[in-house]
Amino acid sequence: MSLSTDKILTRDYILHFTSYFLMASAFYFLLPTLPTYAEVALGAKKNQIGWIIGVYAASALAIRPFCGYVLDAYGRRAVYLIALILFTVLMWLYHYSFTFYILLVIRVFHGFTWGIITTGGSTIAADLIPESRRAEGIGYFGLAMTMAIALAPFSGDQIMGQNNFFNLFTISFAFAVAALILAFFIKVPNIKTGETKIGISKMFDKRVNRIAIVMFTGAFPYAAIFSFILLYSEELNIEQGSLFFIFMAVGVALARIFVGKIMDKKGPSMLVFVGLAVTVLGLIWFSYVDSFWQFMAVGVLVGIGNGIIMPTVQTMALNMVPLERRGAANATFFSAVDLGIAAGSISLGYIAEYYGLANMFFVSGVILLFPLIYFFVFVKKHYERHVAILKEAELDA
Numbered sequence: 001m002s003l004s005t006d007k008i009l010t011r012d013y014i015l016h017f018t019s020y021f022l023m024a025s026a027f028y029f030l031l032p033t034l035p036t037y038a039e040v041a042l043g044a045k046k047n048q049i050g051w052i053i054g055v056y057a058a059s060a061l062a063i064r065p066f067c068g069y070v071l072d073a074y075g076r077r078a079v080y081l082i083a084l085i086l087f088t089v090l091m092w093l094y095h096y097s098f099t100f101y102i103l104l105v106i107r108v109f110h111g112f113t114w115g116i117i118t119t120g121g122s123t124i125a126a127d128l129i130p131e132s133r134r135a136e137g138i139g140y141f142g143l144a145m146t147m148a149i150a151l152a153p154f155s156g157d158q159i160m161g162q163n164n165f166f167n168l169f170t171i172s173f174a175f176a177v178a179a180l181i182l183a184f185f186i187k188v189p190n191i192k193t194g195e196t197k198i199g200i201s202k203m204f205d206k207r208v209n210r211i212a213i214v215m216f217t218g219a220f221p222y223a224a225i226f227s228f229i230l231l232y233s234e235e236l237n238i239e240q241g242s243l244f245f246i247f248m249a250v251g252v253a254l255a256r257i258f259v260g261k262i263m264d265k266k267g268p269s270m271l272v273f274v275g276l277a278v279t280v281l282g283l284i285w286f287s288y289v290d291s292f293w294q295f296m297a298v299g300v301l302v303g304i305g306n307g308i309i310m311p312t313v314q315t316m317a318l319n320m321v322p323l324e325r326r327g328a329a330n331a332t333f334f335s336a337v338d339l340g341i342a343a344g345s346i347s348l349g350y351i352a353e354y355y356g357l358a359n360m361f362f363v364s365g366v367i368l369l370f371p372l373i374y375f376f377v378f379v380k381k382h383y384e385r386h387v388a389i390l391k392e393a394e395l396d397a
Contacts (some may be wrong), residue, residue: 001393006130006132006133007130008129008130008140010128012128012186012187012188013125013128013129013137013141015182015185015186016121016124016125016128016141016183016186017125017141017143017144018033018144018182019179019180019182019183019186020121020125020141020144020145020179021144021145021147021148021179022085022175022176022178022179022182023084023087023117023121023175023176023179023180024144024145024148024149024152025147025148025151025152025155025175026091026151026152026172026173026175026176026179027114027148027152027172027189028148028149028156028245029152029153029155029159029168029171029172029175029228030094030156030168030169030172031053031112031153032153032156032157032226032229032230032242032245033153033156033157033160033168033230034052034103034107035049035052035053035227035228035231036042036163036230036231037103037160037163037165037168038052038100038103038161039164039231040163041095041104041163042097042099042100043100044100045353046228046349046352046353047235047349047350047352047353048100048349049227049228049231049261049349050227050345050346050347050348050349050350050352051104051345051346052103052104052107052227052345053223053226053227053243053341053342053345054223054341054342054343054345054349055107055111055223055342055363056107056108056109056110056111056114056345057103057111057223057338057339057341057342057345058108058338058339059107059109059110059111059112059113059115060111060112060114060115060118060334060338060340060341061110061115061335061339061342062111062115063111063112063115063116064115064116064331064334064335064338065204065331065335067079067083067115067119067120067327068119068204068327068328068329068330068331068332069118069327069328069331070327071119071123071192071310071327071331072119072325072326072327072328075188075190075191076120076123076124076127076189076191076327077124077186077188079116079182080116080117080118080120080124080188081123081180081183082184083113083116083120084113084117084118084179084180084183085175085180086109086112086113087110087113087114087117088173088176088177088179088180090106090109090110090113091169091172091173091176092112092169092173093106094106094169094172095166095169095170098125103200107166107250107323111338114161115334115338118249118334119185119327119330119331119334122138122141122314122330122334123326123327123330124186124188124189124319125137125138125141126138126326126330127188127189127191127323127326128189129141131388132264133260133264134264134271134315134318134319135259135260135261135263135311135312135315136260136261136263137260138262138311138314138315138318139256139257139259139263139311140256140260142254142256142307142310142311143252143253144250145196145257145302146249146252146253147249147253147270149245149248149249149252150246150248150249150250150252150253151246151247151249152245152282153242153245154240154243154246155244156172156242157230157242158242159171163280168205170247191295191323191324191326200217200343202240204328204331204332204335205303205320205321205325205332206233206326207320207321207330207386208317208320208321208328208329208332208333209332210378210379210382210383211313211316211317211323211332211333211336211379211383212332212333212335212336213371213374213378213379214272214313214336214371214374214375214379215313215333215336215337215340215371216336216337216339216340216343217340217367217368217370217371217374218276218309218337218340218353218371219336219337219338219339219340219341219344219370220340220341220343220348220364220367220368221279221283221302221344221361221364221365221367221368222306222341222344222345222348223340223341223342223343223345223348224345224348224352224360224364225244225248225302225345226360227348227349227358228349228352229241229242229244229344230242231243232357232358232361233295235357236289236290236295238291238292238295239292240292241295243296243299243300244298244299246295246299247296247297247299247300247303248299248300248302248306249303250299250300250303250308251299251300251301251302251303251304251305251306251307252303252304252306253303253307254303254304254307255275255303255304255305255306255307256309256311258314259271259307259311260311260315260350263311263312263315268312268315268316268380268383269376271308271309271312272308272309272312272313272372272375273372273375273376274308275304275305275306275307275308275309275312276305276368276372276375277372278301278305278308278385279301279302279305279309279365279368279371280304280365280366280369281301281365282298282301282305282365282370283298283302283361283362283364283365283368284361284362284366285297285298286298286302286358286361286362286365287358287359287361287362287365288358313333314330314333316383317329317330317332317333318330319387319390320382320383320386320387320390321390322390322393344364348360348363348364351363352374
């Protein structure tokens with residue numbers, strides 16, 4: 001389906017944005033508060049807390065390849081809606097996570113639905129955006145997740161209050177229900193290949209593999225942040241540590257307002273360098289903070305880095321493939337993010353347990369030096385070559 005207008009803010013785009021924001025809010029109410037629930041209500045240790053984040057990311061990773069294939073082969077809408085229904089049901093089941101291992105099982109299945117929803121949701125957004133404004137539209141759509149990250153963790157912390165976990169789980173469920181209702185009213189473009197024979201080549205797109213390596217290592221620090229930020233603020237005796245997410249989201253929003261237009265006009269190289277460099281500086285500084293405002297300033301820096309890197313690198317992945325392969329490209333991209341979050345949550349959880357949270361954040365910053373170097377050595381020319389090949393093929397068609 002080709003779009004005859006360059007308008008981004010259509011009815012369906014706005015509905016999809018709103019539904020996605022509500023879904024993400026339901027999810028992010030729980031992401032930073034579940035470690036507290038596990039520690040306070042279930043008696044979990046720090047290395048176990050890392051598994052709460054790690055298992056959902058691992059299960060999301062496991063489902064994404066199949067999800068990318070189904071989205072491309074059969075279309076987007078039915079797959080997305082089924083996953084959102086299951087996501088909503090699972091949100092209610094947190095009320096019954098009476099032991100740490102029951103919680104882990106729920107997280108596994110919630111990770112499956114999260115993997116499908118985020119892959120499908122991003123693919124639907126790309127389908128609704130005109131090609132000439134793809135990076136800009138993806139950047140704006142990412143603000144749905146940014147707003148959720150800004151508002152939901154702090155709100156979830158306030159809802160939880162003095163360990164009121166029932167209210168936390170109930171309100172999360174209500175937001176998921178609202179997201180589901182809106183999703184039924186979105187008119188999704190009917191883009192599909194019709195090729196139903198499954199295979200590895202249908203699940204992933206190898207053209208995106210080098211970009212995936214950047215995202216795998218780039219996801220490590222965000223695993224650390226979502227797993228341990230509230231515990232770190234408590235360790236530093238900083239009150240209202242959940243405000244970190246609001247400051248982080250301010251940084252993300254500031255970056256996303258401009259990054260898409262720059263990407264569409266100037267390309268990704270300068271953006272990737274700035275985004276990773278700013279995040280490295282922020283994380284290393286984080287290991288030395290000792291006051292509220294330093295804590296929040298790191299949130300802004302890390303947010304700016306995320307706001308630059310995520311839409312830029314995702315747009316790179318989509319620019320390298322034809323439209324009927326966007327599901328596979330997004331699956332490859334998000335699988336790398338999930339794998340990085342899973343590996344980061346678990347491995348950094350052990351560093352936090354034995355060497356302390358400050359050292360864990362320092363290590364997270366050092367890790368990001370790898371994707372920074374790797375991008376300019378192995379990714380930049382690879383991306384430019386495949387974009388040129390695709391444009392040539394479109395001209396010949």
